Amino acid sequence: MKKEISQVVIKRMPRYYRYLGELLEQGIERISSKDLSDLMNVTASQIRQDLNNFGGFGQQGYGYNVPSLYEEIGKILGLDREHNMIVIGAGNLGLALASHASFDKQGFMVRGIFDIRPELNGKMVNNVSIMLMDDLEEFLKENKIDIAALTVPKEAALVSTNILVSVGIKAIWNFAQVDLEVPEDVLVQNVHLSDSLMRLSLNVIQRESKKNNVN
Amino acid sequence: MKKEISQVVIKRMPRYYRYLGELLEQGIERISSKDLSDLMNVTASQIRQDLNNFGGFGQQGYGYNVPSLYEEIGKILGLDREHNMIVIGAGNLGLALASHASFDKQGFMVRGIFDIRPELNGKMVNNVSIMLMDDLEEFLKENKIDIAALTVPKEAALVSTNILVSVGIKAIWNFAQVDLEVPEDVLVQNVHLSDSLMRLSLNVIQRESKKNNVN
DNA sequence: CAAGAATGTGACTATATTTAAAAAAATATC
């Protein structure tokens, strides 16, 4: 029986990967959980426990081998394979995602961009062509797409989601300001920018009121 | 003695605000925590407890008044005031933030965009002018800016952060792939898009391996 | 081969969430 890995742990994995990548660039061969914890401002035991969810990558008396741990976490994150992506919405946000170099590098390949505006049809962005929303369904039937990024307004997002789900897409990266309703086997990863900004604002206010408070 | 509000609670507040906004649009006057919980797929007790962190907004036997709760949560999130923002980086992502209509509506006003590329200097985006990075420091001294959004590469983000901090900016909305080091009184809200995408990827893999597992 | 280093793991503590009990307000009933 495999234990389910909790979302809090999953959330931390990309950050480990990022720091390991930097250590790798610096040519550092080994690192202890203690040294990594100092670098990342988390406890060493959390690092050890997080990693142990996926396996024992360290070695007593030695620590962790940077190149090998980097590779292992990469595998855990699925960066050892290619992911075929499409972007729905050719606005600034959609274009930003489609032309983001580091996604390519990590194996997330944008295979198409879709928009409702006819004047954009056929335009190329970063070697990927913009197509019409009307062509989405057929495109999805002809190409094996793993992930769809939604960068369209609320209503359009709901319509698009129905198409995506009906064609069998299993992962949606949602930037629209709405919670998508999808079948159980479809994963949705939300990036609610407004929510994030409001959180920042709330924290600012909390900070202020705390400061003004006679403690 | 005021109890500190935990980040998990803060994270949920914008979502409540979003749903309350939709109820308001639909002209719904009152709602019980139970009905809201069905709508939002969280437990009713969590809603009540979350809201009670900020005050008693409900009424026994009645539930919550939608317009008034919407307004109260708005205040909590700081949407009753104007926030002056700048965007650093006039790439697609920066432009997306600068031209995002709903930020304006919620009181987050973009007052300037900064970029290193001289050819963009003076261009207008959504009634806001693009300025040179060299002019950033002076601009910040002459204008009261509350929030700076960082949409530049790693190295540029670190340089910009130093300027921002030195001039006294207290809130940074960070889209760069790096953890910023700032004094204790400066708040950083990270939006790590790559991390988010990797998390989606990891979850997809987890889902797959679970499916293939003989349980 | 022995001393030191650092992981992996189980026990403990803290935090977060849910359930349960109590209190208050609104509506129904006489």
Add this chain to the structure above:
DNA sequence: GATATTTTTTTAAATATAGTCACATTCTTG
């Protein structure tokens, strides 16, 4: 119009989850 009943929030207690600590075990290294 007073009283009983229902609704639903509050407050408190219990459970579940997450994070930390500490140590026995294992590996490295001189």
